[in-house]
Amino acid sequence: MESLAKEQIIKDLLPQKFGKAGKIWVGILLAFCTLGLVAYILQLKNGLVVTAMRDYVSWGIYISNFVFFVAISLVGSLITAVLRLTQAKWSTPLTRIAEIIAVSAITFASIIIVVDMGRPDRFYNLFLHGRLQSPIVWDVIVITTYFFVSILLLYFPLLPDMAILMKYKDQTGMLWLNKLYAYLGKFWKNTAAQIHISEKAINILSITIIPVAFAIHTVTSWLFATTYRPGWDSTNFGAYFISGAFLVGAGAVVVAMFVFRKAYHLENYIKEEHFDKMGKVLVLLALLYLYFNVNEFLVPAFKMKKSEEEHLMGLFTGEFAAVFWFAISTAMLIPIFILIQKKGRRPLPAFIAGLLVVIGSWFKRYLIVTPTLLHPFLPMHDVPESYKHYFPTWQEWAIAMGSLAGALLIITFFARIFPIIPIQETITEIEEHEQA
Amino acid sequence: MKTNDTSRREFISATLLAGLAITGCSSGKNPFEPDPATIETVKPSGEMIKLLSVDGEVIEVDKAFLKPVPSLPQVSNELARQGIPGKKFVMVIDLSRCKSLKKCQSACNHMHSIHPGQNWIKVYPLHEAEHTAPYWQPTTCMHCDEPPCVKVCPVDATFKRQDGIVLIDSDRCIGCRFCMAACPYSTRVFNWEELNLPKEIADQPYSCETSVPQKKGTVGKCDFCPDMARKGELPHCVSACPNGVFMFGDMNEDVVTNGAETFRFSDLVRDKAGYRLMEDLGTKPSVYYLPPVNRNFPFENNEEKEENKKS
Numbered sequence: 001m002e003s004l005a006k007e008q009i010i011k012d013l014l015p016q017k018f019g020k021a022g023k024i025w026v027g028i029l030l031a032f033c034t035l036g037l038v039a040y041i042l043q044l045k046n047g048l049v050v051t052a053m054r055d056y057v058s059w060g061i062y063i064s065n066f067v068f069f070v071a072i073s074l075v076g077s078l079i080t081a082v083l084r085l086t087q088a089k090w091s092t093p094l095t096r097i098a099e100i101i102a103v104s105a106i107t108f109a110s111i112i113i114v115v116d117m118g119r120p121d122r123f124y125n126l127f128l129h130g131r132l133q134s135p136i137v138w139d140v141i142v143i144t145t146y147f148f149v150s151i152l153l154l155y156f157p158l159l160p161d162m163a164i165l166m167k168y169k170d171q172t173g174m175l176w177l178n179k180l181y182a183y184l185g186k187f188w189k190n191t192a193a194q195i196h197i198s199e200k201a202i203n204i205l206s207i208t209i210i211p212v213a214f215a216i217h218t219v220t221s222w223l224f225a226t227t228y229r230p231g232w233d234s235t236n237f238g239a240y241f242i243s244g245a246f247l248v249g250a251g252a253v254v255v256a257m258f259v260f261r262k263a264y265h266l267e268n269y270i271k272e273e274h275f276d277k278m279g280k281v282l283v284l285l286a287l288l289y290l291y292f293n294v295n296e297f298l299v300p301a302f303k304m305k306k307s308e309e310e311h312l313m314g315l316f317t318g319e320f321a322a323v324f325w326f327a328i329s330t331a332m333l334i335p336i337f338i339l340i341q342k343k344g345r346r347p348l349p350a351f352i353a354g355l356l357v358v359i360g361s362w363f364k365r366y367l368i369v370t371p372t373l374l375h376p377f378l379p380m381h382d383v384p385e386s387y388k389h390y391f392p393t394w395q396e397w398a399i400a401m402g403s404l405a406g407a408l409l410i411i412t413f414f415a416r417i418f419p420i421i422p423i424q425e426t427i428t429e430i431e432e433h434e435q436a
Numbered sequence: 437m438k439t440n441d442t443s444r445r446e447f448i449s450a451t452l453l454a455g456l457a458i459t460g461c462s463s464g465k466n467p468f469e470p471d472p473a474t475i476e477t478v479k480p481s482g483e484m485i486k487l488l489s490v491d492g493e494v495i496e497v498d499k500a501f502l503k504p505v506p507s508l509p510q511v512s513n514e515l516a517r518q519g520i521p522g523k524k525f526v527m528v529i530d531l532s533r534c535k536s537l538k539k540c541q542s543a544c545n546h547m548h549s550i551h552p553g554q555n556w557i558k559v560y561p562l563h564e565a566e567h568t569a570p571y572w573q574p575t576t577c578m579h580c581d582e583p584p585c586v587k588v589c590p591v592d593a594t595f596k597r598q599d600g601i602v603l604i605d606s607d608r609c610i611g612c613r614f615c616m617a618a619c620p621y622s623t624r625v626f627n628w629e630e631l632n633l634p635k636e637i638a639d640q641p642y643s644c645e646t647s648v649p650q651k652k653g654t655v656g657k658c659d660f661c662p663d664m665a666r667k668g669e670l671p672h673c674v675s676a677c678p679n680g681v682f683m684f685g686d687m688n689e690d691v692v693t694n695g696a697e698t699f700r701f702s703d704l705v706r707d708k709a710g711y712r713l714m715e716d717l718g719t720k721p722s723v724y725y726l727p728p729v730n731r732n733f734p735f736e737n738n739e740e741k742e743e744n745k746k747s
Contacts, residue, residue: 047652048611049629055554058616058626118611118626118653122591125610129591136590136614226588228620228717376622377714378575382541382558 006427010164013419013426014171016264026412029405036402039395040115048118050395056380057373057390062116064365065400068248069109069407070143070220071241071361075249076102076150077213081206090277092429093269093421097256099154100420101249104410106147106216108403115399135222142215149209156202159188160195160424177417217245224368230300230308231372240292244361247285247331251357254278256411258351260420269421272346279345282353286332286339293328311375320371323363331360510643511666513605517644519597524687524722525660526600527576528704531728533679534559534572535736541574543676544658548647549637554625556658557673561737570735571728574681576673577602577623577658578713578721585615585624594655600687600722601660605644609654616655620717624657660684670695679732 018026043050053060079098083091114120130137162185169178188194221241224232234240257278261270300308301316315324335353338344344353370390374380380388392400414420481500489495510516541557550556556576563570579602586596593609596602616624630652631638638649645663650656661671669675674682675695685692685701692701704710710724 047629048626051628054628055616055625056622058613116612118613118655119609122608122610125591125593125608129593129608131590131592134588134590134614136588136612140590223614224617227618228584229617232617373617377620378558378560378622379562380622381560382555384553387553 009427009430010168010423011171012266012268013421013423014165014168015416015419018416019263022263022412022416026409029409029412032398032405033402033409035398036400036405039398039402043115043395043399044120050393052390052393052396054387054390055383056376056387057370059116059369059373060390061366061369061392061396061400062112064362064369065403066109066112066116067220067241067368068362068365069105069112069403070216071245071365072249072252072358073102073105073109073146073150074213074217074242074245075253076153077209078246078249079253080153081209081213084202084206089429090274092425093266094253094257094274094278095157095425096154096418096420096422097260098249098253099150100411100414101252101256102150103147103154104407104414106143106150107410108407110143110147111406112400112403115403135219135226138219139216139223142212142219146209146212146216149205149212153202153205153209155184156198156205157422157425158418159185159198160190161419161422163188163190164423165419180417214242217241224372228377229372230305230311230375231368234296236292236295240289240296243285243289243292244331244364247282247289248358248361250278250282250285251335251354251361254282254350254354255358258347258354260415261347264415264420266421269426275347275350276342276345279339279350279353282350282357283336283339286336286357290332290336293332307375307377311371314371314375315367320367324367327360327363327367329360330356331364332357335360510641510663511645513607513644516603516662517595517597517605519599519601520662520665521598522688523599523665525579525662525665526685526687526692526701527579527660527674527723528683528685528692528699528701528710528726529574529576529723530681530683530708530726531571531573532726532731533681533733534574534728535679535733536561536572536739537678539676539678540673540682543672547661547672548656548659549631549633549649550625550656551627551629551631551650554656556623556625556656558622561735561739569728570737571731572735573725574673575621575623575713576723577660578621578719578723579660581720581722582718584618584620584717584719588614588618590614597662599662599665601662603644603659603662604647604655604657606647606651606654606656607642607644609651611653611655613655620714620719621721624655626655627652 039050051060051062076099079091080095080102084095114123117123126137126140130140132138162181165181166178166185169181218238218241221237225234225237227233254275257270257274260266297312297315301312304312314320335357338349338353344350374388374390478500480498483499484496485499485502487495487497536559538559541555541559544550544557545555548556558575560573560575561570562573579600581596581600583594583596583602585594586602589595590612591608591610593606594602594604594615611626613626616626627650631650633649640646640648642649642651643663645659645666647656647659664671670684670693671682674684677694680694680696683692683694683697683699683704687701690701692699692704704726705724708726710726712721712724714721
């Protein structure tokens with residue numbers, strides 16, 4: 001990277017207009033979002049009856065999607081905060097990717113939880129009548145905090161880049177973008193004092209976000225663990241959720257790294273070394289998650305309490321066995337197998353492993369929510385036959401997929417407007433490197 | 437002119453009677469006041485109906501002037517949330533008397549206008565283990581003293597009252613369904629769609645004591661019929677059961693009754709070895725069960741037979 005001139009770096013990293021592929025990508029995402037919106041309007045009109053949720057399975061893929069979003073958003077704290085505080089310099093080009101994934105995921109986590117509400121029109125009741133003893137209120141508090149801390153962690157490192165963007169305005173394209181840059185970052189003069197304040201602020205935020213990140217996913221796990229139900233009634237849940245969250249978030253970052261690298265020709269910035277290192281991180285996280293899974297399933301399976309038995313057998317060999325073993329192997333076993341080999345940590349196989357982790361993790365969240373609800377303490381009785389099963393309706397799929405598309409759309413537009421790899425930080429690092 | 441005059445007089449007497457039929461109306465609008473709109477529009481139909489006046493006199497009134505009794509003025513939301521002072525409601529369910537007639541269920545469904553297919557009272561055929569006897573177990577809301585549902589409600593829409601009853605305020609519920617996940621007794625149901633209620637029920641002013649009308653996007657469940665308790669009457673399931681399975685009463689008075697028989701609560705539960713469901717969870721239910729010994733009826737599961745026939 002030493003050979004790269006400053007001008008070249010800026011030229012490489014400035015946001016680019018969408019090419020043909022970019023336009024098609026945005027079109028597809030917009031189509032999914034529109035379909036999701038249509039489905040949601042139908043749901044608002046007719047009620048949650050348009051979903052397949054009923055009295056027994058009262059939480060479905062909206063909630064598992066919510067858990068998935070919260071999980072994936074934890075990566076912001078892993079890459080930006082944990083790696084920053086441990087001074088792992090190699091992660092610099094990945095920080096902004098991780099942070100925008102965090103912000104878009106936590107935004108859609110909040111949206112999808114409103115979608116799940118029977119009376120979204122009464123959302124204000126949470127503030128009017130909120131009771132601190134309910135884990136939902138804890139979740140509202142910590143998710144809001146996480147959202148704002150994440151936004152700041154995205155914004156502060158952007159300030160020096162904003163100055164560069166304004167300087168090269170003829171290359172970034174549209175006029176309104178320059179107005180946006182000016183609005184967001186005109187006060188930034190790149191003085192030593194400003195840099196000092198900014199670095200201090202980022203450090204404080206990096207430390208703050210770690211407990212907040214732990215809180216959002218621990219509290220999310222408590223939405224389940226504070227109930228009595230088999231499969232949820234577990235003291236392991238907080239750690240189990242957090243380890244899984246870091247895993248899926250890191251998987252998502254690997255996927256995003258690969259896509260941005262290809263789309264924006266960033267081979268000089270997101271290098272094979274990054275895939276190698278992230279691959280190792282993924283293996284570690286997958287092993288960690290596997291460890292908690294063993295705890296979560298082996299210990300109750302050893303005892304086979306009557307209330308747990310139906311639930312566990314449903315997962316191991318029963319109606320959910322296919323999904324269960326698919327999730328375990330795609331989220332953990334296969335990625336570990338791929339990434340543990342040196343060849344497996346090259347960009348393409350690492351990308352595939354990352355994708356498997358993300359897909360497997362989505363289904364894992366589904367398995368955390370639904371099977372438990374189908375095994376209540378008292379047998380399912382005196383309800384219509386349709387209440388005893390759950391398979392999401394097209395409206396649920398459309399809304400869930402629409403929310404995933406929406407999160408990807410935020411990331412896509414962000415990369416169109418702002419440099420996805422920090423320009424100023426990259427330059428500074430090279431300069432420091434040369435001096436040394 | 438003349439006919440008009442008499443009809444007005446008749447109308448007023450009819451409303452008077454209707455008004456007198458309502459006892460205990462305490463506040464709100466004056467129910468004796470005729471609605472000026474109806475006076476102008478109602479025309480006599482010619483069909484006369486005989487009514488018994490308060491003096492014991494039989495009088496005739498034109499049918500057109502009869503109108504439904506206006507809804508009783510209800511207790512305020514604040515009072516409904518506090519509960520009835522000095523009471524601690526309790527229910528005893530005698531499993532030896534139940535043959536799953538489900539009269540409790542149909543009465544409850546009817547009186548609360550529950551969505552068809554859903555039930556606040558469920559009657560489970562239970563069979564704990566291979567060599568144990570099967571039995572019927574009706575379940576209502578357990579009205580726990582440590583209610584898991586109330587603990588998790590983010591907006592205080594479901595709450596515990598001083599008389600022990602756990603209620604839902606459907607005007608406040610946000611429909612998050614956390615309470616349904618938290619309840620180990622699967623007692624809560626959700627109104628997934630708009631209920632197709634007859635107009636007179638849909639127009640009733642909602643109260644968390646009557647739980648009527650149920651509202652789309654909110655949770656519903658057995659409410660122990662506190663509106664009946666305020667009138668000094670038994671819950672609908674209790675009075676509907678021909679076998680006297682349900683006994684309802686006040687723990688402070690130490691009395692429970694199924695209408696026909698009255699028992700001392702503490703004696704009944706002690707002598708017949710009463711127990712509560714899932715005691716190990718620590719929810720402390722207000723519903724006690726008497727074990728299915730010396731049964732009045734043999735266990736016959738017709739539901740199963742019917743299902744087998746169908747398939």
